[in-house]
Amino acid sequence: MATTAVSAESKNYLNAEYGIRSWLLTTDHKRIAILYLISITLMFFIGGYFALLIRLELLTPAGDLLTADMYNKAFSMHGQIMVFFFLVPSIPAVLGNFLIPMMVGAKDLAFPRINLLSWYVYIGGAAMYIWCVITGGVDTGWTFYTPYSSLFSNTHVVEACLAIFFAGFSSILTGLNFVVTVHRMRAPGMTWTRLPLFVWSHYATSIVMLLGTPVIAITLVLVILERTLNLGIFDPSRGGDPVLFQHLFWFYSHPAVYIMILPSMGVISEIVPCFSRKRVFGYTFVAMASIAIAVIGFLVWAHHMFVAGISLYSALVFSFLSYLVAVPSAIKVFNWTATMYKGSVSFSTPMLYAMGFIGLFTMGGLTGLFLACLGVDVHVHDTYFVIAHFHYIMVGGAVLGYLGGIHLWWPKISGRLYPEAWGRLAAIIVFIGFNLTFFPQFILGYLGMPRRYWDYSHMPEWQALNVLSTAGASILAVGYLLPLAYLLWSLRYGKIAGDNPWMATGLEWKTSSPPPTFNFEQTPEVTWEAYEYEKMPLPEEVTLER
Amino acid sequence: MANHTQHIVSSKLYWLIWLILIIATFLTAWIATIDLGPFNTVVALVIATCKASLVALIFMHVKYTSEKMTRAIVISVVFWLLLLLVLSLTDYSSRFAG
Amino acid sequence: MSDSPAIGETPLAIEHEARPELRHHFSDEQQQRNAASLGMWLFLGTEVMFFGGMFCGYLVYRRIYFPEFAVSSRSLDLVVGTLNTAVLICSSLTVAMSVRAAQTGNRKLQVPLLLATIFFGLVFLGVKGYEWNNKYKEHHIPTFDFSARDLMEKAGDRHVLGLDRISDSGQLQAREAEVQRHSQVFFSLYFALTGMHALHMVVGVGIFSVITWMAWKGAFTPEYHTPLEIAGLYWHFVDIVWIYLFPLLYLIDRRPGA
Numbered sequence: 087m088a089t090t091a092v093s094a095e096s097k098n099y100l101n102a103e104y105g106i107r108s109w110l111l112t113t114d115h116k117r118i119a120i121l122y123l124i125s126i127t128l129m130f131f132i133g134g135y136f137a138l139l140i141r142l143e144l145l146t147p148a149g150d151l152l153t154a155d156m157y158n159k160a161f162s163m164h165g166q167i168m169v170f171f172f173l174v175p176s177i178p179a180v181l182g183n184f185l186i187p188m189m190v191g192a193k194d195l196a197f198p199r200i201n202l203l204s205w206y207v208y209i210g211g212a213a214m215y216i217w218c219v220i221t222g223g224v225d226t227g228w229t230f231y232t233p234y235s236s237l238f239s240n241t242h243v244v245e246a247c248l249a250i251f252f253a254g255f256s257s258i259l260t261g262l263n264f265v266v267t268v269h270r271m272r273a274p275g276m277t278w279t280r281l282p283l284f285v286w287s288h289y290a291t292s293i294v295m296l297l298g299t300p301v302i303a304i305t306l307v308l309v310i311l312e313r314t315l316n317l318g319i320f321d322p323s324r325g326g327d328p329v330l331f332q333h334l335f336w337f338y339s340h341p342a343v344y345i346m347i348l349p350s351m352g353v354i355s356e357i358v359p360c361f362s363r364k365r366v367f368g369y370t371f372v373a374m375a376s377i378a379i380a381v382i383g384f385l386v387w388a389h390h391m392f393v394a395g396i397s398l399y400s401a402l403v404f405s406f407l408s409y410l411v412a413v414p415s416a417i418k419v420f421n422w423t424a425t426m427y428k429g430s431v432s433f434s435t436p437m438l439y440a441m442g443f444i445g446l447f448t449m450g451g452l453t454g455l456f457l458a459c460l461g462v463d464v465h466v467h468d469t470y471f472v473i474a475h476f477h478y479i480m481v482g483g484a485v486l487g488y489l490g491g492i493h494l495w496w497p498k499i500s501g502r503l504y505p506e507a508w509g510r511l512a513a514i515i516v517f518i519g520f521n522l523t524f525f526p527q528f529i530l531g532y533l534g535m536p537r538r539y540w541d542y543s544h545m546p547e548w549q550a551l552n553v554l555s556t557a558g559a560s561i562l563a564v565g566y567l568l569p570l571a572y573l574l575w576s577l578r579y580g581k582i583a584g585d586n587p588w589m590a591t592g593l594e595w596k597t598s599s600p601p602p603t604f605n606f607e608q609t610p611e612v613t614w615e616a617y618e619y620e621k622m623p624l625p626e627e628v629t630l631e632r
Numbered sequence: 633m634a635n636h637t638q639h640i641v642s643s644k645l646y647w648l649i650w651l652i653l654i655i656a657t658f659l660t661a662w663i664a665t666i667d668l669g670p671f672n673t674v675v676a677l678v679i680a681t682c683k684a685s686l687v688a689l690i691f692m693h694v695k696y697t698s699e700k701m702t703r704a705i706v707i708s709v710v711f712w713l714l715l716l717l718v719l720s721l722t723d724y725s726s727r728f729a730g
Numbered sequence: 731m732s733d734s735p736a737i738g739e740t741p742l743a744i745e746h747e748a749r750p751e752l753r754h755h756f757s758d759e760q761q762q763r764n765a766a767s768l769g770m771w772l773f774l775g776t777e778v779m780f781f782g783g784m785f786c787g788y789l790v791y792r793r794i795y796f797p798e799f800a801v802s803s804r805s806l807d808l809v810v811g812t813l814n815t816a817v818l819i820c821s822s823l824t825v826a827m828s829v830r831a832a833q834t835g836n837r838k839l840q841v842p843l844l845l846a847t848i849f850f851g852l853v854f855l856g857v858k859g860y861e862w863n864n865k866y867k868e869h870h871i872p873t874f875d876f877s878a879r880d881l882m883e884k885a886g887d888r889h890v891l892g893l894d895r896i897s898d899s900g901q902l903q904a905r906e907a908e909v910q911r912h913s914q915v916f917f918s919l920y921f922a923l924t925g926m927h928a929l930h931m932v933v934g935v936g937i938f939s940v941i942t943w944m945a946w947k948g949a950f951t952p953e954y955h956t957p958l959e960i961a962g963l964y965w966h967f968v969d970i971v972w973i974y975l976f977p978l979l980y981l982i983d984r985r986p987g988a
């Protein structure tokens with residue numbers, strides 16, 4: 087921000103104060119969002135490093151790059167870092183933090199100091215996890231299944247559990263802040279039906295965070311107590327039932343999928359109308375679908391345990407309920423497509439990500455139905471089919487939404503435009519790289535390749551697909567590094583964005599870019615409905631390319 | 633000065649609630665020593681729920697709050713807790729049947 | 731905030747000077763008060779689910795290991811447990827009264843009531859410690875050389891556990907080992923539940939120490955006593971958790987014929 091001419095008008099949250107203290111002790115939700123952005127990006131690349139190790143190891147059938155133990159640690163730490171330290175905080179803690187107060191027309195979140203506390207708790211957890219990685223790592227798989235984690239593993243399970251406990255606590259604080267903000271801090275005239283769908287989906291996410299996270303917190307505490315104080319709750323040799331751990335773990339961890347995907351859906355619900363220049367089709371349905379997903383998401387957890395020894399009766403109930411959760415997701419996909427229908431669609435970078443999201447999420451969701459089906463699940467359980475399925479949701483869904491959102495709001499966050507051509511190129515590379523990585527894994531899984539195997543020399547015919555997957559992962563890596571490069575570049579050299587480069591609706595576009603410390607010069611008064619794109623002029627640049 | 637919607641409960645009512653809670657505590661302890669068959673569990677949990685409700689309604693002012701959200705939170709949390717308990721029990725109550 | 735406030739902030743800063751407890755981003759006290767109490771209620775909701783995970787474990791194991799749970803539960807001290815429950819209820823009363831004292835502007839009453847709360851909280855913790863110490867002596871702490879021998883001595887208990895119906899010595903041994911394992915689950919849950927509850931009590935005592943200090947400084951007025959109020963909510967919640975723990979752990983399996 088070298089070029090900022092210091093005048094009263096251009097005072098914004100970035101240049102309001104200088105110095106490291108002004109960042110580390112800030113209570114400004116926008117600055118905290120930036121702190122989160124930096125920290126989760128760091129964690130993303132640590133997690134990505136382990137993904138790289140996994141893909142390199144699987145390039146050849148023999149276990150030649152890593153030892154078996156190293157491989158176990160690599161996939162465990164890849165999973166835990168990506169889930170708990172990247173995906174769960176990604177959109178809520180960065181974009182949600184930055185945007186929700188502005189979208190509802192507030193000066194800040196309801197509890198700014200708790201917001202800062204949540205970042206410190208997150209950093210405490212992340213630091214502890216990195217400590218755990220450095221001192222030897224953890225090899226339980228991201229799921230910490232007992233009794234392996236509580237009795238047999240000789241790795242740093244306690245540290246990892248504690249680190250994730252902290253990360254969970256941080257996400258509870260974030261969710262709490264969001265719910266109170268949405269209830270209490272809305273500007274005059276900002277009724278519930280005028281809220282952007284991004285806010286609705288974050289509201290639903292917060293419900294899941296608040297009611298699901300404490301359950302995994304206590305579960306991990308019990309694992310710690312079982313390891314350290316010899317309490318016997320999950321360990322069969324002390325009378326416990328290991329399947330109970332799985333019940334409690336998945337009570338959070340299935341809904342956690344919605345913690346990751348719902349905010350992404352919120353981003354898509356902002357991008358699609360903006361770049362189709364149309365109102366969202368069926369606003370109420372999309373909003374209610376978010377709440378429905380949050381609720382029904384809690385009823386399906388045992389579909390992860392169909393082969394773990396739960397009763398058949400219970401499995402049938404959970405299988406049925408798992409199908410149900412597809413309904414609200416399908417409503418959303420239908421409504422986004424209907425929004426684009428006959429819209430004046432422009433293929434800008436965020437829109438490319440959004441379209442990628444819709445396609446990949448649909449594939450991930452449909453293969454999820456395969457897994458909800460008892461008979462098919464027995465066949466593909468713990469194979470690469472499952473891996474491919476949840477990466478279609480978590481990368482194809484959550485990460486694409488995150489990248490799309492970062493691009494959509496980058497002009498607001500930084501005050502600068504990113505180079506559009508590079509943006510589109512990166513979006514296309516991510517899409518191609520992603521499919522090349524994970525589509526072969528569906529086939530591998532169907533052919534029977536189990537997950538978490540480090541050596542498949544007994545089945546060399548799996549190599550071709552694995553090579554494809556590794557090649558795809560390298561392309562995907564390029565797709566991730568490109569935005570990192572050009573977004574940083576744009577901070578200095580990007581074109582000045584102006585307040586509303588996309589001519590988008592939403593209160594966040596009505597303030598300056600970057601916004602002032604308290605977001606608005608005066609508390610806005612809302613007299614219009616959400617997504618009135620028919621009343622908005624077309625953005626300059628986009629008009630040319632239509 | 634902000635207008636206050638907060639309700640001030642009379643100290644008499646607080647003492648009354650305290651008395652009821654104390655009596656209920658000794659009552660439930662006494663009933664536990666009598667054999668009512670499976671109803672011991674039911675009675676103990678009913679008394680506990682009554683006590684908890686009194687604490688929530690009077691001491692925590694749920695009864696007096698003009699705030700719809702407080703009640704919504706209480707109800708949805710009870711619902712979610714039951715979800716966890718009941719759906720887990722669908723497994724355990726039928727797993728050992730066959 | 732910044733050294734040189736932006737144009738928009740200036741009137742805000744002046745406006746708030748008269749009301750120091752009002753944070754800058756709220757428009758009035760009412761909004762701030764409501765936000766704080768809503769936040770506390772949400773937090774208590776997460777706490778319910780936190781304990782809920784352990785309650786779930788308790789429910790499941792009580793169902794599948796019923797005889798062992800009945801016998802283990804009976805080994806807890808009913809009198810001490812009941813009295814401790816009463817102590818906690820007294821502490822809830824003093825909290826409620828102290829909030830009332832703040833509401834009515836009775837400054838003199840606040841501090842003694844809050845001190846009484848802390849006192850009752852500490853008594854509860856002390857009694858809990860006494861009980862734990864007894865469990866330690868009885869070898870009922872899973873961490874230290876757990877043994878369920880004493881649960882298999884009384885004729886009534888042996889009957890509940892089904893030991894009196896086994897004649898084969900090999901089968902008897904196997905059953906005894908099973909009782910040892912299953913009652914260890916009870917005590918693991920007992921310590922997890924009461925331990926986590928006690929931890930919340932310790933945190934509560936810490937919070938109330940600060941609150942007492944604030945009350946002593948005269949921080950709470952009929953207009954503003956939000957910290958006291960939400961700390962009170964927390965304390966009552968911890969009380970409610972115990973109101974359920976008491977019957978679940980001490981009472982429901984105590985009947986003679988179980």
Ligand SMILES: [Cu+2]
Nearest residue numbers: 340387389390
């Ligand atoms: Cu699932």
